[in-house]
Amino acid sequence: MSQIKTGDVVRIHYTGTLTDGSQFDSSAGREPLEFQVGSGQIIPGLDRQVQGMAVGVSATLTVPAAEAYGPRDETRVQVVPRSAMPPELQLTRGTSLQATTQDGGQIALTVIDLTDQDVTVDANHPLAGQDLIFQVEVVEIVNG
Structure with a gap:
């Protein structure tokens, strides 16, 4: 079973919540999110943490604020x-x-x-200063 690595184009379903449990985004009811790993298309912490996952794997990933939208300024x-x-x-x-x-x-x-x-x-991003929790399911490695 191949694992996600830098350069792969992947498709994931996700639900993003804050540490208080409130949801800020989800791919539910939509197409999976497609991005190229390591290209900077998504927040750095999530990009890094999906590496090594395989198709069909689900995980809860916590992304600290510094690897998401940074600290509030x-x-x-x-x-x-x-x-x-x-x-x-x-x-x-x-x-x-x-x-x-x-x-x-x-x-x-x-x-x-x-x-x-x-x-x-x-002018801060609304999620700046927040640790983010993602429930992620890898749907496909498009070119893995």
Whole structure:
């Protein structure tokens, strides 16, 4: 039985939960996730931990925050004057926004607080600082 190794294209079913048991993502009801191992297409910790698994094998894999979306960085939380936002924007806590950086790149922001004068936005990934638990089943090694 062949085992997953770097360079293989694999297909997995997965359910991702936080340490409190709340689910943040799942492939249930969808096609399995397909990716090339070692290519950086998925978070590093999961990519590393599927190596050595075989088709039909299921496992619970814990990925520490440092190997997932990294630690939370409080310098990525900014307070912006509400007047700097387009007036037609309907803002509430949890609203996702896109901002353009000075070099023309795009950055995802989440509104975490707002007042009549200010909007507090967070550029951290929503799962930053979280250890992630994946229930994984290897469906196929496409070119293994």
